[in-house]
Amino acid sequence: MVVNTCYRFVFNREDAEDLAQEVFIEVHRSLDRFREESKLSTWIYRIAVTKSLDHLRRLKRKKRFSSLKRLIGADDDPAASIAAPERDNPADALADKERVAVLREALESLPDSQKAAFLLSKQDGYGNQEIADILQTSVPAVESLIHRAKKNLQSRLQRYYESEG
Amino acid sequence: MKMLDSKAPQVSPDTDVKLEKQPDTEMNRRKEEVDAQVMKTMRILDNMQRVEPHHLFRARLLERIDTEKRSRVVTGGFNPRLAFFGLLLTVNVGMGVLMFTRQDGSTTTAHSGDTAEAANEEYGSPALSYYDQQDGETADR
Numbered sequence: 486m487v488v489n490t491c492y493r494f495v496f497n498r499e500d501a502e503d504l505a506q507e508v509f510i511e512v513h514r515s516l517d518r519f520r521e522e523s524k525l526s527t528w529i530y531r532i533a534v535t536k537s538l539d540h541l542r543r544l545k546r547k548k549r550f551s552s553l554k555r556l557i558g559a560d561d562d563p564a565a566s567i568a569a570p571e572r573d574n575p576a577d578a579l580a581d582k583e584r585v586a587v588l589r590e591a592l593e594s595l596p597d598s599q600k601a602a603f604l605l606s607k608q609d610g611y612g613n614q615e616i617a618d619i620l621q622t623s624v625p626a627v628e629s630l631i632h633r634a635k636k637n638l639q640s641r642l643q644r645y646y647e648s649e650g
Numbered sequence: 651m652k653m654l655d656s657k658a659p660q661v662s663p664d665t666d667v668k669l670e671k672q673p674d675t676e677m678n679r680r681k682e683e684v685d686a687q688v689m690k691t692m693r694i695l696d697n698m699q700r701v702e703p704h705h706l707f708r709a710r711l712l713e714r715i716d717t718e719k720r721s722r723v724v725t726g727g728f729n730p731r732l733a734f735f736g737l738l739l740t741v742n743v744g745m746g747v748l749m750f751t752r753q754d755g756s757t758t759t760a761h762s763g764d765t766a767e768a769a770n771e772e773y774g775s776p777a778l779s780y781y782d783q784q785d786g787e788t789a790d791r
Binding site: 489498509510587588591642643646647 | 683684685687688690691692694695696698700701703704707710711714715718
């Protein structure tokens with residue numbers, strides 16, 4: 486479940502596994518500091534969300550740096566592995582990959598709180614109450630975050646596809 | 651002479667309406683296409699398959715935890731970050747002390763100037779101007 490939570494954020498299986506390992510190591514390190522104010526699972530998922538958001542922020546900084554490297558011709562071709570469904574037709578597979586890249590770009594533009602609430606809501610096993618516990622907020626706040634995230638994503642994707650056409 | 655038909659060829663009202671509707675239809679079609687693309691992209695998250703961790707995931711995790719435990723034992727709880735901040739603090743305090751002592755040095759120089767002036771006043775009195783008088787007499791001769 487932790488691996489899948491991280492996977493929703495990073496869209497990359499290897500990164501998700503690495504992040505999940507870091508989560509469990511952090512849990513192991515900080516277990517004596519766990520104050521039992523929430524369920525153990527909630528605490529673990531909270532760490533998973535924090536680590537995933539930190540990873541995305543690091544990737545963003547790396548991207549800025551690598552675009553600078555590309556400008557000066559020092560780029561070493563970072564391979565962005567994207568989770569795309571398997572397709573027999575290469576053209577379809579490429580289209581799927583591009584669609585995933587567009588979605589990732591749109592998700593990156595969301596504030597962390599909206600991103601976290603929206604991505605957690607898309608995963609099985611997370612009701613609004615669980616998401617509120619993980620994000621340490623209220624259920625109405627979570628509903629508002631999810632609603633705003635959906636609106637922002639839709640408008641961003643609309644702008645993208647309108648400019649494509 | 652055949653007169654030109656004064657009646658200009660008239661467009662039927664139906665064609666007029668059809669021409670007006672075409673840009674609207676085109677726009678609506680385009681909007682529907684965009685909406686379809688947006689929905690298809692958003693559905694990626696709903697259709698994302700669950701991933702199963704690698705079969706060595708647990709083994710790798712236990713190995714990392716073991717390595718961390720061992721390194722903590724070896725370093726005896728030494729925290730490199732804390733040590734680095736301690737070093738920075740020491741350097742900053744040292745610099746501060748150095749600057750403070752330098753300031754003391756420059757005030758000592760000012761004091762010595764005052765002392766020289768005081769000495770000049772004391773030893774520059776007419777009673778001690780013997781050598782000046784002697785020099786003056788020799789010059790007259």
